[in-house]
Amino acid sequence: MHIFYGKAPLTAYLKSIKTTNSSIGFVPTMGALHQGHLALMKKSLLENDFTVVSIFVNPTQFNNPEDLAKYPRTLDADVEKMTALNPEIILYAPTVDDIYEGETVSKSFDFDGLENQMEGKFRPGHFNGVGTIVKRLFEIVEPTNAYFGEKDFQQLQIVKKMVSKTNLKVNVIGCPIFREANNLAMSSRNERLSTEEREKAAIIFQTLTVAKEKFKTKSAKWVTEWVQKSFENNPLFDLEYFVIADEATLLPCSTKNKNKKYRAFIAIFVNNIRLIDTISLN
Numbered sequence: 001m002h003i004f005y006g007k008a009p010l011t012a013y014l015k016s017i018k019t020t021n022s023s024i025g026f027v028p029t030m031g032a033l034h035q036g037h038l039a040l041m042k043k044s045l046l047e048n049d050f051t052v053v054s055i056f057v058n059p060t061q062f063n064n065p066e067d068l069a070k071y072p073r074t075l076d077a078d079v080e081k082m083t084a085l086n087p088e089i090i091l092y093a094p095t096v097d098d099i100y101e102g103e104t105v106s107k108s109f110d111f112d113g114l115e116n117q118m119e120g121k122f123r124p125g126h127f128n129g130v131g132t133i134v135k136r137l138f139e140i141v142e143p144t145n146a147y148f149g150e151k152d153f154q155q156l157q158i159v160k161k162m163v164s165k166t167n168l169k170v171n172v173i174g175c176p177i178f179r180e181a182n183n184l185a186m187s188s189r190n191e192r193l194s195t196e197e198r199e200k201a202a203i204i205f206q207t208l209t210v211a212k213e214k215f216k217t218k219s220a221k222w223v224t225e226w227v228q229k230s231f232e233n234n235p236l237f238d239l240e241y242f243v244i245a246d247e248a249t250l251l252p253c254s255t256k257n258k259n260k261k262y263r264a265f266i267a268i269f270v271n272n273i274r275l276i277d278t279i280s281l282n
Helices: 007-017 035-047 065-070 075-085 096-100 126-141 150-166 188-192 195-200 203-215 220-232
Strands: 002-004 024-029 050-055 090-092 145-149 171-175 237-246 262-270 273-280
Touching (some): 002 007, 007 050, 007 126, 024 035, 024 126, 035 171, 050 075, 050 126, 090 126, 150 171, 150 262, 150 273, 203 237, 203 262, 203 273, 220 262
Parallel strands (some): 024 050, 024 145, 050 090, 145 171
8 A cells, every 4th residue: 555644745646647648536635544535445445546545633633632632543454444435545744844834823714604603612623624635635635526425515615615625626516424323424423432332323313303303394494493492401412503505505595496406414512522414404
């Protein structure tokens, strides 16, 4: 397997293997790889001549220092999983200095308001960090196609907006959410849950599924209040937000419009471990 810890040797290698017509698929990750990540890699391997995967826990997108400190780092296990999938995957596992060159700060972005909803409200500066690292990685790897999971749907929309506004030549592809046997959305953070917490976290997707059904006949306000009440009497879970929003603008739905696509977004704390999920309502 080809592993690079610095951008200079990575870009030199990519330059040596690329031709005018070859395509590069790119899967940016923060490691602690699960089946969802591997599914993105499989799609990239299928659709491109070369596949690059990055593993980098980006400090500028964490507004909670404790969350950054506890984020799982499992590089050796990740390399094993990727090698088993396809030993021709190219791994870029940079240091903070290699990415930020001694100045670990975010740039400021205007995402046309997409950054002010949901995650942006509760995680100040998060999407400036996301925009900074994704733009930097795109500039280093110069991918043809980049693959992102739809669990982070707001992030997906923001990356698409950033690419459009900065005229980067990369096709951003959203891929379906991978779920555990109990339908909990796969996440690296799931590794921090106890067995019981992991089992009971099935309630997140169960709630989204019922909310989708109720939204067919009820208003967004009614469904939102129903979700909030559902979690009020459950001491294991702390609901941070539940929002029904327009998929394109991410603005909360006030009055339903049959010509718009809507999506429900949820963020939950389980023993101080933050989990998010989403479901299309159309």
